[in-house]
Amino acid sequence: MSTVVETDVLIVGSGPAGAEVALALSTYGVPHIVVTRYAHLADTPRAHITNQRTMEVLRDLGVEQEVVARATPQHLMGNTTFCTSLAGEELGRVRSWGTDPLSRAEHELASPTRMCDMPQHLMEPVLVDAAVARGTRLRYETEYLSHTQDADGVTATVRDRLRGDTYEIRAWYLIGADGGRSKVAEDAGLPMGGRMGVAGSINIVFEADLTRYTAHRPSTLYWVLAPGATVGGIGAGLVRCVRPWNEWLIVWGYDVSAGAPDLTTEYAESIVRKLVGDDEIPVRITSSSAWTVNERYAETYASGRVFCAGDAVHRHPPSNGLGSNTSIQDAHNLAWKLKLVLDGTAQPRLLDSYSAERAPVGRQVVTRANRSIRETAPVFEALDGLASQTPEQLWANIDARKDATEAAEKQRAALREAIAFKVYEFDAHGVDLNQRYTSGAIVPDGTPDPGFARDPELYHQPSSRPGARLPHAWITSGSRTLSTLDTVGRGRFTLLTGIGGEAWLRAAERQDVEIATVVIGPGQEYEDPYGDWARLREIPDAGALLVRPDGFVAFRHPDAARTNAGELLTDALRRILGHA
Ligand code: FDA
Structure with missing residues (x-):
């Protein structure tokens, strides 16, 4: 060597x-x-x-x-379906991944990008x-x-x-x-916390034209409540669309204490048949592999x-x-x-x-x-499915929800509620976007943490407070419409201000580190014709936001700082860059 x-x-x-x-x-x-x-x-x-x-x-x-x-695209992702098999009975759906009309609006307001x-x-x-x-x-x-x-x-x-x-x-x-x-x-x-090998799972990748079972309820995920579906795995059997509607991936659990089953093509095909519920449709298994559910973090x-x-x-x-x-x-x-x-x-x-x-x-x-895995159990519970000893019993429980009885009405309500609750897995917009950083690379501005007005896991809440991602608003530059997020990034810091913020611009020019400057306001390089930026920025026109290359606000000041902007910005950058 x-x-x-x-x-x-x-x-x-x-x-x-x-x-x-x-x-x-x-x-x-x-x-x-x-x-x-x-x-x-x-x-x-x-x-x-x-x-x-x-x-x-x-x-x-x-x-x-x-x-x-x-x-x-996002519009083909959203009908997360719970069923007894793709060909079998449907138990309910969750509008997912920003496809619910209210959630779609939240997604459109939050970002210039779309999920996919x-x-x-x-x-x-x-x-x-x-x-x-x-x-x-x-x-x-x-x-x-x-x-x-x-x-x-x-x-x-x-x-x-x-x-x-x-x-x-x-x-x-x-x-x-x-x-x-x-x-x-x-x-x-x-140092690691948590546990490895909490449950066993198998991925089976296969090709099959499942258009007839899926195109009318386009989704990325179809959850199957079949006998055995609560053993190991990720809450239930899962048929996941890889490419609409002929490439697929099944996730199916196994008892981790007993070890992974022998992943023969016959075994894989038997699981595919069980979850698809069609013994005739041509299926080609392309791969199968075993993995474990882990709950571990450094x-x-x-x-x-x-x-x-x-x-x-x-x-x-x-x-x-x-x-x-x-x-x-x-x-x-x-x-x-x-x-x-x-x-x-x-x-x-x-x-x-x-x-x-x-x-x-x-x-x-x-x-x-x-x-989220554990929160699938109530869907089975609503059907007394966790206690079912035999497939017949599970099917009978599922059928019983159609009866004109008080018990069946309660069961229908419990099932609806349990499926709707899965929004915490399938449309947790806040989990995706609400990061708030606290570190030496963030300069607190002394304002109290406002917390979250709505459930922080479900709903995105924009903020320009240091440590939050820069809020997205559509602004214009001449005939071009762009996001505030398009003015930042590309490996450099950006200072955003508005009319009256000249002292900040001069201060940015004098720094040793490259800082792009963005002025938003009438007659400026960038304009805010909808008034969205003014509503989101949480500072007056002449205040300043210093945004890091990764789009997170590092420093915020509420006014023009006409006499000491240079000092304030230099001090902030010294802290952010580890010089102070
Ligand atoms: P990732 O595991 O993707 O990449 C690790 C890289 O390191 C690989 O290129 C590997 O070859 C390389 N490497 C490892 N050891 C090395 C060494 N000693 N020397 C050199 N190179 C080395 N997630 C999900 O959301 N839905 C899903 O369905 C699945 N399914 C799934 C199936 C399987 C089989 C796996 C392994 C993982 C998933 N995941 C998943 C998890 C998802 O794939 C995972 O979260 C991301 O790939 C993580 O990305 P990383 O880049 O961190 O690791």
Whole structure:
């Protein structure tokens, strides 16, 4: 072993977290290498629900439209259906993922982007292709083995799986984006809370034309209450649409204490037949694999020069569709901080804010996803389905809800209520968008935390308070309509002000760090014809918002600060960048 390859950042893994951090670093011009174990990217659909915050990140990095072009659009995602099988009896539906009329309005008001369904095997190539086109050096079939770190950097040992030899890569920083069995996180000794292996699940990927059972109630998810569906798994049997309406993925549970069943094609086909409920339709099984439901999160995401992101630090079931979204958003939080530290603009202390900001989000996501599994039980309970010993008994209970009796009326109400409650899994807009960061990279403005006016898991609440994501409003520039979010990002800070905020503009120009400036008001470069921005910004015209490269408000001031804007902004930036 003689070669030592040098780079600024070494990224282990090319999943959503590793690919996004590579895309961001290549966009910002930071030299880096990605090593990834296999000769290919994700070869199964895996994660798919892509929320608005992720779409905003992808918009910032210039790949939103490519994802939209390949994804299943939001309007085909929404009729989350509960049934006895696709061909069988339907028990109810939840309007999901922003397709309920009220929720749709909330989504439209919250963001310039739309949710979509982008299976992971389609998402990863978009991210990786763009990253490589912008300068990422990617090494397939290269396995991370170990690392050591010292005051000046990290040395990782990797193995070229094609040639069989090992070599070293020396970098300023190492990012472990190596998934749910992260060796980087383990080697870095990141403390983990929660449990692994809570329940057993099987994914079965298959092709079948199921148009006749699905096109009239288009959805990403069809939940099947069949005998055995509460054993292990994610709450019930699941038939998930990969591509409408002929590529599918089934999730089915197994008793984790008994071990995974033998995943023969016959076994996989028997599960498909059970959940689809049609023995005639042609089915082609393409793959099956076993996995476990985990409830585990790292208490901190970094150790010295090693940072972990994605499943490496939060491991949870697919409920709420948060896995890849949270991974991409971790990466977006970390990338600009690394850039500013590596180019000398910020002190390494800025990197402490990564863990401070993202670890609470990871913990919340792990807790929410696992809770969503448990919240499926009331759907079965409403049908006395948890106690059913035989299929006949379950079918009889399901049939009994059609009776003209008081008991049946109660059962119908309980079923409706239990299904409607699943909105916490299928339309939790607040979980997607309500992050509020507290860290050294946020300067509090002294205003009291207003809390949330409505359920913070279900409803998005915009805020310009430091630590919140910049609110979206449609503004104009000449004949162009754009989002306030389109004025920020691209690896740099942005200062937003309005008429009377000249002192802020002068202050921004005098800083050592690049700050884009945006003035919104009549006769300015940007105008607010609908008055939406004025309603959302929570400061008067001449006040200022300093927005970080990741779109989060870092500093807010309520007035023109005519005499001391320079001092205030310099002081804020010194704190944010770790100089003070
Ligand atoms: P991810 O696991 O995607 O990527 C890890 C990367 O690290 C891979 O490129 C891997 O090859 C590489 N790697 C690992 N060890 C390495 C080493 N030692 N050296 C070099 N490279 C190494 N989520 C969901 O919401 N719905 C779903 O249905 C599913 N289904 C699903 C099925 C299966 C089989 C899996 C494995 C996962 C899911 N998930 C899922 C979870 C979802 O895929 C997950 O949350 C994201 O992929 C996490 O992205 P990461 O980039 O963090 O890890």
